[in-house]
Amino acid sequence: MTMTVLRIDASARKTGSISRDLTDRILAKAAAPTIITRDLADTPVPQVDETWIGANFTPADDRTAAQKDTLALSDALVADVKAADTIVIGLPIYNFGVPSALKAWIDMIARAGVTFRYTETGPEGLLTGKRAIVAVASGGTKAGSEIDFATGYIRHVLGFIGITDVTFVTADQLMIDADATMKSANAQLEALDLAA
Numbered sequence: 371m372t373m374t375v376l377r378i379d380a381s382a383r384k385t386g387s388i389s390r391d392l393t394d395r396i397l398a399k400a401a402a403p404t405i406i407t408r409d410l411a412d413t414p415v416p417q418v419d420e421t422w423i424g425a426n427f428t429p430a431d432d433r434t435a436a437q438k439d440t441l442a443l444s445d446a447l448v449a450d451v452k453a454a455d456t457i458v459i460g461l462p463i464y465n466f467g468v469p470s471a472l473k474a475w476i477d478m479i480a481r482a483g484v485t486f487r488y489t490e491t492g493p494e495g496l497l498t499g500k501r502a503i504v505a506v507a508s509g510g511t512k513a514g515s516e517i518d519f520a521t522g523y524i525r526h527v528l529g530f531i532g533i534t535d536v537t538f539v540t541a542d543q544l545m546i547d548a549d550a551t552m553k554s555a556n557a558q559l560e561a562l563d564l565a566a
Contacts, residue, residue, distance in 0.1 A: 375402040376454035379409045380472035381462045381507075388541050389460035392505035392555060396458050396539065400564045406450050410471035415443070418477045426481060444478040451479055456501045456564075457533065459524065463508035463542075467519045476527055485531040495532025502528050502536045503562070509545040513538065537562065 377397060381387040397405060416422075425437035426444070433441070451457065462469060468476075479485055486495050504524055511518050525536050539562065541555040 372404060373400065373402045373455045374404040374406065374453055375400055376406045376450050376457045377408070378457065378459045378472070378475065379407075379411065380460055380469045380475075382411055382469065382471070383462075384411065387460070387462070388507035388544060388555075389462045389505050392507065392539055392541060392559070393458055393460040395559055396503055396505060396562065396564075399559070399562060400456065400458070402456070406454060408447070408450060408475070410469075410475060414471060415447070415474040415478055417474055444481065447475065447478045448481065448484055451485070451497060451500075451531075454500060456503065457528075459502065459504045461504050461506045461520060461524060463506065463511045463513075463518065463520045466511055466517050468523060472524075480527060480531055493530060495530055495534075497532040498534075500533045500535070502533050503564075504536065504538050506538055506540040506542060507544065508542040510543055513540040513542040 375397060377393060379390055379393060381389045384390070421440055422444070425433060425440040428437055459472070461472065464470075467473075482488065485497055486493050488494075504521070506513050506521060508518075508520075511520075513521050521538060521540075528534070528536055539555060539558045541551050544551050
């Protein structure tokens, strides 16, 4: 069975980006024959606006041609996630949280009735059976600390849409001790098992 990997790059930097480097190295280990790439620096995802909300909450059969066009990018982004067995996300921590480009992507794929649904017992993710690997880079924020509002958020939102198998590869606090940080990140990469 062939594996399909969806790669999401969220760093605004092209040169010298640690999250992009980690993502490159994760994909090299995966050796997936099919890789779908969404570089949010090359092709920014627009912010959700009133027109988008109106289209999204109109029943699919009742949408106008203009509403379908409004949702076309969102539909394509959702299709990427549905097609993937593994999602690899490059996550630089900006000001203690996720980059706005990544938040915009999340807003486009977290859709009631499409990637999750509400039930009598609470929300239920619809994109089960997938894995996510998140490559985290930060200058000063320690991953998992009380000032890290990025990794917990990304784990929660992935679980919300049904992706509960989430692994982090972290290169955090690069501005404090880059050598130790990269040594740790390299060890995490070495231990990463992508055979499953």
